Each structure stands twice: as structure tokens, then as C-alpha cells.
Amino acid sequence: MATLTLPVKEQQKVLAQEALITGSEAIAVACKLANVDVVTAYPIRPYDTVMQYMSQLVADGELDCEFIVADSENSQFEIVKHASVCGARVFCGSSGIGWMYAMEVLTVTPSLRVPMVALVGNRALDDPGAFGVEHNDALAVRDLGWNLVWVDTAQEALDTALICYRFAEDRRIFVPVAISCDGAFLTHSQSLVKLPAAEQVKKFLPKYNRGELLVHPDNVISVAPQCNEDWVMEVRRQNYAVTERACDVLREVYAEFESIFGRKYGNPFFEEYRTEDAEIVLFGMGTLSTPAKVTIDKLREQGKKVGLVRLRWFRPFAGAEIAKALERFRAIAVLDRDLSLGSPDLSGVVATELRSALYTNAKTRPPVLDFLCGLGGREVTVPDVEKIVEITFEAAAGKPQPLTQWIGLRG
Amino acid sequence: MGQLYAVEVIGRGIFQDTLAKNITRGIVLAAHNEGKFGLSFGRYGDSPERNGIPAKKFAIVASDEQTLQLGMAHYEPAQVDVSVVLDDTLCKGIESWAWDGVHPINRAVKRGGTMIVVSTQDSDTLLQFIHRRELPYKLGIVKGLASFSGLWVYKDDHTDVRILGALAKAAPELFSFESIEKYIQAKLKDAPAKTQSARKAYERFTTIEVPAGRGNPEKLLHFELLKWQDMAEGTAVKGQPQGGPFEDPVTKKAGGFRPARNDKFLKFTARTQRPVVNFDTCTKCTLCWLNCPDGSFDVTPDGTYDVDLNGCCGCGICEAVCPVENCITMVSESKFFDNDSQWLRFKRDEASYLQWLEKTIQPIEKRSHGFRYRGQYQEEVPAALELAQKG
Numbered sequence: 001m002a003t004l005t006l007p008v009k010e011q012q013k014v015l016a017q018e019a020l021i022t023g024s025e026a027i028a029v030a031c032k033l034a035n036v037d038v039v040t041a042y043p044i045r046p047y048d049t050v051m052q053y054m055s056q057l058v059a060d061g062e063l064d065c066e067f068i069v070a071d072s073e074n075s076q077f078e079i080v081k082h083a084s085v086c087g088a089r090v091f092c093g094s095s096g097i098g099w100m101y102a103m104e105v106l107t108v109t110p111s112l113r114v115p116m117v118a119l120v121g122n123r124a125l126d127d128p129g130a131f132g133v134e135h136n137d138a139l140a141v142r143d144l145g146w147n148l149v150w151v152d153t154a155q156e157a158l159d160t161a162l163i164c165y166r167f168a169e170d171r172r173i174f175v176p177v178a179i180s181c182d183g184a185f186l187t188h189s190q191s192l193v194k195l196p197a198a199e200q201v202k203k204f205l206p207k208y209n210r211g212e213l214l215v216h217p218d219n220v221i222s223v224a225p226q227c228n229e230d231w232v233m234e235v236r237r238q239n240y241a242v243t244e245r246a247c248d249v250l251r252e253v254y255a256e257f258e259s260i261f262g263r264k265y266g267n268p269f270f271e272e273y274r275t276e277d278a279e280i281v282l283f284g285m286g287t288l289s290t291p292a293k294v295t296i297d298k299l300r301e302q303g304k305k306v307g308l309v310r311l312r313w314f315r316p317f318a319g320a321e322i323a324k325a326l327e328r329f330r331a332i333a334v335l336d337r338d339l340s341l342g343s344p345d346l347s348g349v350v351a352t353e354l355r356s357a358l359y360t361n362a363k364t365r366p367p368v369l370d371f372l373c374g375l376g377g378r379e380v381t382v383p384d385v386e387k388i389v390e391i392t393f394e395a396a397a398g399k400p401q402p403l404t405q406w407i408g409l410r411g
Numbered sequence: 412m413g414q415l416y417a418v419e420v421i422g423r424g425i426f427q428d429t430l431a432k433n434i435t436r437g438i439v440l441a442a443h444n445e446g447k448f449g450l451s452f453g454r455y456g457d458s459p460e461r462n463g464i465p466a467k468k469f470a471i472v473a474s475d476e477q478t479l480q481l482g483m484a485h486y487e488p489a490q491v492d493v494s495v496v497l498d499d500t501l502c503k504g505i506e507s508w509a510w511d512g513v514h515p516i517n518r519a520v521k522r523g524g525t526m527i528v529v530s531t532q533d534s535d536t537l538l539q540f541i542h543r544r545e546l547p548y549k550l551g552i553v554k555g556l557a558s559f560s561g562l563w564v565y566k567d568d569h570t571d572v573r574i575l576g577a578l579a580k581a582a583p584e585l586f587s588f589e590s591i592e593k594y595i596q597a598k599l600k601d602a603p604a605k606t607q608s609a610r611k612a613y614e615r616f617t618t619i620e621v622p623a624g625r626g627n628p629e630k631l632l633h634f635e636l637l638k639w640q641d642m643a644e645g646t647a648v649k650g651q652p653q654g655g656p657f658e659d660p661v662t663k664k665a666g667g668f669r670p671a672r673n674d675k676f677l678k679f680t681a682r683t684q685r686p687v688v689n690f691d692t693c694t695k696c697t698l699c700w701l702n703c704p705d706g707s708f709d710v711t712p713d714g715t716y717d718v719d720l721n722g723c724c725g726c727g728i729c730e731a732v733c734p735v736e737n738c739i740t741m742v743s744e745s746k747f748f749d750n751d752s753q754w755l756r757f758k759r760d761e762a763s764y765l766q767w768l769e770k771t772i773q774p775i776e777k778r779s780h781g782f783r784y785r786g787q788y789q790e791e792v793p794a795a796l797e798l799a800q801k802g
Contacts, residue, residue, distance in 0.1 A: 020439055020451065045458065128646045132455065153480075185485045189452030190436065192443065287485060294481050377455065379486055411638030 023157040023186035024050035030161030033201040037088035044098035046183035047121030077105035096123030110145025115168035132377010133183040135338040147177040148314040150285040185287040246316035269318040278307030284335035295385035319357030327362035330396035367395040373407040413474035417488040422497035424460030426559035431468040433571040438470035441594040463681040465505035490521040498557035499530035500744040502540040513631040515542035543626030551618035561782025568795035569608040576612035666712025682725025699729035717754035740772040
């Protein structure tokens, strides 16, 4: 949760109004403030609340943009890819299998340097049909050059969407970014959000400038001609160079955000909750932070020293920073709201990445236990988290525990 | 931690979607007028809503932002301070397509909490429908017919602000009437008239105590979900067996055809009105049976058609296609106390059944679905507003 660092008088100017909106609607508001030029839409729950809200803004004359309902997600993303290359600031989004239907387009936008901001309303990949939250949809592009961030409140969604435009359009980055909102828990619940003033946003977001990469009659270039094996590796190395810079640029962008809006997120990569004197810590992404924090507060009253590290940015994965923050704990419990079937130790994506980061960066080897939970929109409950904490304290005490466990499963 | 309040609004899918949302948003914004913070959301599994199916929306209000954040406020509350029921026929029990079994309407009301029902009936009648439970609670009525809208058009008959008024009386710790007034004036059209309606509802609202054990003793459908080891693989589900003939209670001879029906999802709680059938005037044209979208008609041994009242969702297509006057008539579900077969009753005593039928189908309490024709709401709203005034 961000803390406001400006004096109250300044706060009134910066935070012009309040609205009762969902996480996805908050992103629509961010797009309006960012003055997007081209928006493509295709309905799929739970992302489509943003689509409905944006079309209302367009209809009411509050947002002046091209609003195109495509015939499918594949076309949806293809259209904004081209619009972006022609100099339009774009917005797009999808969920679950809709996002997967756009995969052919998603794979090429990083190498074509298309800095789109996409909302992924996290949804289980169905069949089996459910539209509840699972993180595998957004995670499917994790190796391809996309940046990926998870938010857990509507306020954070609005702020982070603005940060995403600033970050993605920074010429040192210039690759797409997906902002993930947990289906239902964030996309569909309305809370009171403070809206920044338009002048502040104008200061924060410079005009989208493709420079020599702009497709325009006055700038004759060819984009994505056929390459052979003489060229591909070097193109890849260029995208790799982006990843080498990404953490530093992100830190700069958050510092700029704080200085203009007066809202401080601290470390951009993750949020820490009651970790100062914690013995064990929970690690995960998205709205499972709520049952985690509630349980932590409850257990703290019983004298149990447990904290939460909520990961925001999955790409870039700030391995050194994360390892430094986590290595001092006696054990770590990863809550994976995703699967990585057939992975080492059969663990989920987040645990597998974390173990890798700790192996190369950490000075100690605390046990890292993985808990597969909340799949298909099933709630992660307070009793679930209590069980996770109990098992993790056992590991911290030196009693070996299974590396991967299922929580909240029938059977 | 500060104070946390939860209100659930139970309405019929699609027809009461906007109304329920207006109420939960109104709760959050009215409470915000006195410095509280809140969240408004629907039960995600209800989406996409289907016509008439019971659906829930929630408003969670906290004394401060931190309590709201840490109050598990994004999640469906296990217990609520107040439950608002927008159609009194929901009191018979609620079954959602995303959940298992039929739940009693009062399931989430906490000990000593309040249930507010929109109804033209009295609490004694409602308590014949509402199931008994071990926790005492309070029951209050906002007098009115269930307000149904279309998906894209809203019937603005003041039900939403009347509920807010009743809530301020039922749960003064949630918000005061003044906060509602402020909300109406700032956010709603026709503010003076709506304030008046809300105020009348506020002044009139009373509750009775419902002690533990009082209510409908009937057992509701309940079953355990399978463990992962016991499920078929490949997300495969076995189909229904074939149905077959059944017995005439008088002649004892088997005949007709009754399909086997889903015993894990009944569907009757989606209906607000049911078809009443005259087996005497029926010409056996087959149109009701043919056109029923749910296959809710059994072919009787006589060749007439009987409604499966455990399944029928009350869409009214049978009434619309039946060529015989008053042979099938949709009647408000609030007039009935069981799902027993009408044909069996008819066969056991034809004269008595036909007498009952005459009484039951007149006069009709119109429970219109959604939005059927232009000018419909202009016709219906004045009567609703008059009821809001008179009480």
C-alpha cells in the first residue's frame, strides 16, 4: 500500500477526485488520464469490465480515442501492435484463453519494440471451465520479453497503469508490459479510489515518441522483414539488453512517480508486510495478500513472528534484491496461484524462479516450501494460510517438509 | 481493528442485477458521507447471470481504510449484519449455478442480524417459507412487489432508495438517514421524490424477532462434493439415464413418459411464478411440452402434460404457446407452499382441484419479467410509487 508523502494541502491538488470503481475500471481511468489513442476490445470475463467502462467513457465524450471491438483476441492485439508502430499510444487486454488466442501476436511485440500496456484479468485457462483467478495466463509470456506486474488493490492498479506507460515508453525499455489483476477479487470489486489530477499525469507521461522506429511516409522503414540465422541472435541480444537495464529504469520511474504524485511505493519490486522481525515469511502475488495479512495479524497477536513479501514485478525479476530481502528468514513459504506441471520438484512458477534466484544470490539456504493454492478462483482462506504457516515453522525448526504441497484441495 | 459491517443483497439474476448494484453502491457512498470506507461487489460465480437465478451482491463498510483492507472485504462474507431480499419468492430457498445444493435464504444472517424482504405478504406467511435455523434474527418487510428490470433498461420505482431507508433504521450503526439523504441529493435523479420515498420507508420500517427454531422445517437439497481421486478424468461427467412411464394414482396403470432429471441441480429457485395447469380443458396439442426450454413437462398416462415443479424455472413460454384460454396460467410463486405434482392432485380429486384452480388463477398478481414492451415501466411505476407512499 502506498503512503502519501505530500502535505495535506498539496494532496488535495494532486488527488482531484474519488470514485467507487473496480481494479479494471481504475485502469480505464488511467488510460483516460494517459490520453490513449487506440483501444481494441474483445469481451471475455473478467477483463471486460475495463472494456465496458472505457466504452462508457468514450460514449460520454470523456475519452477521445479510436475504440475498436475486434473479431477476436488475435485481431485485437494485432490491431494495436500496428497502431503502436504508427505512433499511437495503445491499450489492450484480455483474460485466460482469450489471452492465449492472441499468443501469435504476443510473442512478436517485444522484438518489434511495441510498448503496449495490456490488462490481464487473471483467469484460469479453461477447460476445465471456471473464470476464477489463476496466474498462468499472464505468466505464459514470461520468457518472451514482456514485463509483468501484479497489483492487489484498485488504487495500486490505477497508479501502476500510469507507471506502466511511463516505463514501457521509456526508450531504454520500449517493450510491452502486462498489468495483472486477479479475476473477481480485483476486477469485480468496487472500492474508493483517489484519482490523480490530469495536469499531474501530463507532467509524468511525456508524449509517446518512437523516433526512428515510427512507421510513417516521412520515415521509410521496413518492420519485421524475413531474417535468417545470421540475424536472429543479434535481435534477441538487443531485447536482452533491455532486461539488463530494466530494474534500474523501473526504480527511476517509481521515484519520478513519487515526486510528482506524492504517493510512495518504496521498493517497486515487492511490498513488505511485518517482515522486520519475522522468522518466516510468505511470498506470493496478487490479492492473496489479503488473507495473508489478516492471518499474519492474527498470528502476531499469538506471538508468532511471520511476515509477507508480496511480489509486484515478476518481469523484471529482481533476483538480487529479492534474495537479499529473503535470505535472512528461517524459512520461506511461496503461495503459487499457478502451476508449472512437470517442473523441478513439481513446484509452481514463482517458487521455481525464487529458488533459482536464491541459489545464485543468497548467502544462506533457508528452506523454500511451495504451496499450490487458490487455483480456478478458489479462495485462499485464513485457515489455509494458518496451515501454511504451521508447516513452514516446522521446516524452520529443521523438520523436513515436502517441497510442494496442495492447500485447500478436496481429497 | 475498527468496525466492519457486511450487507448482502439477494435478488433475481438479470432482472434485479441493476437494482442490487444500485443498493450496494448506495450503501458504500452513503456510508462514505459519514467518513466510512466500503467495497461493493457481486458474487463472481453468479456471473454470467441467468434470468431469475438467485444472485448475491455485497456491500462491506468499515470505520477506517485499514479495517476495510484487513477485513477480508474482497471475499464473500460468511456472515452478514443485514440480508436484503428483493423478491419474497426467494424465501423458499436459493440455488445458484455456481454453488452446490439449495441454501436457506437466511443462511448468512448473523446471530441477531436482520433480514429485510420486499413483499406484499406478512411475516407469518413468509415464515412458512423461510427455513428454521439455530440462530435467532430479526425480520422486517418493505412493502412492495418485486421490482424487475430488463438487462439494459432500469425500472426506476424507488425500490433502491426505500431499501436504503429501511437499512438506516435496521442498522443505524451502518449509516444515518441524513447520510442517505446526502447521497440521494448528490448522485440521483429526481432527488426530492426519492428522498421522500426513502424517508417513508425509514419511518415505517419495523422488525419482529424470529427465535431459534421458528420457520419451515423442510430439509433442503445438500450433497458432498467429490474428492479429486473419485472424479472421472478428462473433465468428463456421466449423462442422465433414460426416463420412462409412471403410474396413474387411480387406475394404477403405468403410462406416459417422465424424463430422468438432474438431482444435483434442481433449478426451481430461479422462478418467481409457476404455471398452473387445467388438465380438464387441455387439448393435448403438445405445444407446452415441445416448447419448454428445460424439458419440464412430463407426458402423463392420460396424454396431458404435467409440470415438474422441482425443475420449472417459470419462464412463461408454456402459457404463451398454449392455445386454450386459462389452460396454463402463470401465477406468483408466493401463493404456493410445495412443489407437488398438480396432475396427481387432479387425479385424486378432480372437482376439488378445479375449484382450487379457479381461485388460484384469479386475480393475477402480475410478476412481469424484465422488459417486454415499450411503455411497460410507465404503466407499472405509478402503482409502485403509490404503494411506496401509502405503505
